[in-house]
Amino acid sequence: MNLRVCFEMRGYPPKGLSRLPSSGTEEAGSRDSGRLPSYSPRLAVAKFILQRLLQYLIAGALLIASAPGAGAAPSAQAILAASDTIRNPDKPFALTVTLVEYRNSKQVDSNTLTVYSKADANSGQFRSLIRFVAPARDANKLMLKNGNDLWFFDPSSKASIRLSPQQRLLGQAANGDVVTVNLAKDYQAQIAAEESVLDGDRQNRRCYKLALAAVSADVTYHHIEMWLDAGNSRPVKARFYTESGQLLKSAYYRRYQPQLGVERPTETVIIDGLDPNWVTVMRFSDYAWREVPEVWLQRDYLPRFKPE
Amino acid sequence: MRALLLLPLLLLLAAPALADDDDAAALLLADKTSTTAEQSSDWRTYIEAAARESRRQGGGPALHGARLSLDARFDKGFAPGWRAVFADRLDLNRIDGASGNQDVNTLKEAYLSWQLQPDRVADLGRINARNGVALGYNPTDYFRAGALRSIVSLDPASLRENRLGSAMLRGQTLWTSGSLTALYSPALADKPSDSVFSPDLGATNRRARWQLAVSEKLSAALNPQWLVSGGAGQSPQLGLNLTALPNDATVVYLEWSGGRARSLAAQALANRDDSEFRSRMSAGLTYTTANNVSLTAEYQHNGAGLDQAGWDALRRGPPSAYGAYRALVANLQDPPTRDQVFLYAVWQDALVKRLDLTAMVRYDGADHSRLQWLEARYHWSRVDIALQTQLNSGQPGSNFGALPERRIWQALARYFF
Numbered sequence: 106m107n108l109r110v111c112f113e114m115r116g117y118p119p120k121g122l123s124r125l126p127s128s129g130t131e132e133a134g135s136r137d138s139g140r141l142p143s144y145s146p147r148l149a150v151a152k153f154i155l156q157r158l159l160q161y162l163i164a165g166a167l168l169i170a171s172a173p174g175a176g177a178a179p180s181a182q183a184i185l186a187a188s189d190t191i192r193n194p195d196k197p198f199a200l201t202v203t204l205v206e207y208r209n210s211k212q213v214d215s216n217t218l219t220v221y222s223k224a225d226a227n228s229g230q231f232r233s234l235i236r237f238v239a240p241a242r243d244a245n246k247l248m249l250k251n252g253n254d255l256w257f258f259d260p261s262s263k264a265s266i267r268l269s270p271q272q273r274l275l276g277q278a279a280n281g282d283v284v285t286v287n288l289a290k291d292y293q294a295q296i297a298a299e300e301s302v303l304d305g306d307r308q309n310r311r312c313y314k315l316a317l318a319a320v321s322a323d324v325t326y327h328h329i330e331m332w333l334d335a336g337n338s339r340p341v342k343a344r345f346y347t348e349s350g351q352l353l354k355s356a357y358y359r360r361y362q363p364q365l366g367v368e369r370p371t372e373t374v375i376i377d378g379l380d381p382n383w384v385t386v387m388r389f390s391d392y393a394w395r396e397v398p399e400v401w402l403q404r405d406y407l408p409r410f411k412p413e
Numbered sequence: 414m415r416a417l418l419l420l421p422l423l424l425l426l427a428a429p430a431l432a433d434d435d436d437a438a439a440l441l442l443a444d445k446t447s448t449t450a451e452q453s454s455d456w457r458t459y460i461e462a463a464a465r466e467s468r469r470q471g472g473g474p475a476l477h478g479a480r481l482s483l484d485a486r487f488d489k490g491f492a493p494g495w496r497a498v499f500a501d502r503l504d505l506n507r508i509d510g511a512s513g514n515q516d517v518n519t520l521k522e523a524y525l526s527w528q529l530q531p532d533r534v535a536d537l538g539r540i541n542a543r544n545g546v547a548l549g550y551n552p553t554d555y556f557r558a559g560a561l562r563s564i565v566s567l568d569p570a571s572l573r574e575n576r577l578g579s580a581m582l583r584g585q586t587l588w589t590s591g592s593l594t595a596l597y598s599p600a601l602a603d604k605p606s607d608s609v610f611s612p613d614l615g616a617t618n619r620r621a622r623w624q625l626a627v628s629e630k631l632s633a634a635l636n637p638q639w640l641v642s643g644g645a646g647q648s649p650q651l652g653l654n655l656t657a658l659p660n661d662a663t664v665v666y667l668e669w670s671g672g673r674a675r676s677l678a679a680q681a682l683a684n685r686d687d688s689e690f691r692s693r694m695s696a697g698l699t700y701t702t703a704n705n706v707s708l709t710a711e712y713q714h715n716g717a718g719l720d721q722a723g724w725d726a727l728r729r730g731p732p733s734a735y736g737a738y739r740a741l742v743a744n745l746q747d748p749p750t751r752d753q754v755f756l757y758a759v760w761q762d763a764l765v766k767r768l769d770l771t772a773m774v775r776y777d778g779a780d781h782s783r784l785q786w787l788e789a790r791y792h793w794s795r796v797d798i799a800l801q802t803q804l805n806s807g808q809p810g811s812n813f814g815a816l817p818e819r820r821i822w823q824a825l826a827r828y829f830f
Contacts, residue, residue, distance in 0.1 A: 203451075205446050205448060217451045239451040241795055253658060254634075254658075260488065261500070263541050263543040264573055265546075267658075269699070269701050270662075271703070272662075357436070359443075374443040381435035381439070382435075384439040384442050405585075405594075405628055411496050
């Protein structure tokens with residue numbers, strides 16, 4: 106919506122109106138000269154209406170121009186926030202994630218997870234309960250992710266183990282952080298370019314290229330390049346970097362489908378930065394609004410968690 | 414010369430093209446991916462076959478053994494708010510020179526759970542109520558005594574999983590930043606049973622016990638748990654579990670339990686009551702490297718165990734006293750001496766995908782004996798194969814040197830249904 110306003114402002118004022126006489130000077134001039142108007146009453150009424158219309162338009166334009174960010178390039182932060190809401194529903198939800206991992210074009214692993222997610226009212230960040238569905242050896246194991254507070258629970262041993270963010274206990278599940286994370290909360294965005302890129306479905310797409318810089322030290326990626334559709338803020342692709350500029354992973358957000366009322370990407374293709382032959386395909390299905398009570402999102406609830 | 418000067422420029426120009434090629438290849442791979450999301454199951458069942466070879470301390474011929482195990486876990490919500498949990502394991506053992514039936518069934522859990530509201534839950538039945546954030550020794554795991562019925566591996570993960578729960582009534586109330594749990598476990602039998610299919614309540618419910626546990630998240634980084642546990646014939650013991658995250662790669666933890674208690678020697682040898690305040694503690698850290706190797710170093714202290722002088726005296730004394738002491742500490746899953754060091758390393762996807770390497774060392778500070786254990790495990794989606802080796806070294810009568818076997822090799826295959 107912001108984008109539309111900005112683009113319309115570029116065309117103002119319309120050419121037809123710009124040729125109209127300015128409102129105040131002629132009237133003042135006629136008073137100063139002491140002469141009566143020489144044209145007909147109908148013409149005078151028409152002129153009055155046009156003058157008023159012009160006044161309103163100018164006042165309206167000034168009002169819009171005085172609004173923050175208007176008249177210039179669209180706010181990068183607003184575009185990023187809009188893209189966050191496309192990737193992540195704005196209410197607690199559940200979905201199934203299927204991860205398929207390839208090395209040198211050969212499938213080497215596959216996992217299925219069910220994710221229950223809810224945004225924190227204060228930080229805006231998502232807290233997730235992840236239940237492993239497949240393979241059978243990991244079935245019903247759980248992971249709680251609340252920022253950097255990570256707990257793993259194995260129902261067979263009843264062991265709740267605290268993990269560090271670097272500890273990847275069950276393969277590529279860590280890639281979830283390129284999906285359910287509200288980037289606008291942790292990164293400062295700037296528009297680096299407006300360019301056409303080939304999206305994940307191989308369509309040329311006009312995009313804003315955003316440069317994201319971490320605002321706090323406890324995030325996984327120091328900086329990110331993100332391409333968002335200039336027309337609707339949909340995430341198209343992203344590149345995630347370390348502080349030293351090393352590319353960690355690239356992601357393509359694709360296969361947009363209507364899910365929970367919005368067109369959302371139902372597949373993310375992740376390419377490892379160091380080894381481009383290491384590819385992970387994440388597919389999202391079974392989207393559903395799901396109540397996630399606050400008491401679920403803590404270590405002590407892990408042994409209790411048993412969704413229907 | 415000009416060509417050499419142009420080469421870096423050409424390489425620079427080629428870099429984005431290469432990245433685009435990689436991206437295109439990855440997208441092509443994704444196009445070909447056909448997946449149907451698998452459905453969750455209430456069951457987790459596997460069958461495991463193992464063969465082992467061992468040599469006794471001091472040499473002698475190799476001993477051989479074989480095992481076939483069936484392990485099943487069932488967890489189902491059968492009505493709104495109601496849940497049934499059942500976990501059982503059957504080990505069929507054949508060991509060289511062992512007479513009689515060596516088969517063991519372990520009824521790990523069998524309980525009903527009733528969730529009155531999202532934040533109020535009650536459980537009744539045999540429950541594996543396990544506490545503790547440490548990896549190698551859990552002083553606050555008050556229901557570990559008598560819980561091991563069939564030991565198939567000394568890997569702490571295996572010891573945690575293959576054990577008996579205790580029969581109990583448990584209630585829990587939760588709030589957004591913590592919970593309060595109370596449980597009562599009554600005395601139900603007088604002595605343990607060797608019968609193959611016995612639920613063996615005598616091993617876990619020989620005396621009445623209770624426990625209160627409260628946890629409260631004090632900050633994003635600090636989430637302590639406090640415990641009080643007691644029962645017939647013992648003073649209440651206080652417990653604390655604490656973890657912290659000093660950086661993205663490290664978890665530090667502290668597990669402590671303390672209270673008035675008799676020494677283990679006094680309990681084992683029926684000596685005079687020497688009750689005083691005694692502490693048990695595990696403190697350690699787990700550091701994970703960039704290539705996903707998790708290294709844990711843990712210091713363990715057992716204030717009720719023997720100090721070096723007492724341990725030396727016991728080893729020199731009557732074998733019956735030594736045997737009684739070792740049997741008690743093994744049953745309680747306590748170290749026999751005061752100070753131990755535990756090292757544990759896990760390397761997932763070591764060198765090749767799906768290969769996990771695990772190494773463990775237990776070191777006794779009193780007699781310098783060591784237990785070393787190593788496992789290589791390769792897994793497919795439904796099948797695991799593993800090779801394990803264990804070396805128990807030390808002087809005769811030392812903590813690990815007294816274990817009957819010096820070297821053990823075990824190969825196993827596991828199939829998940």
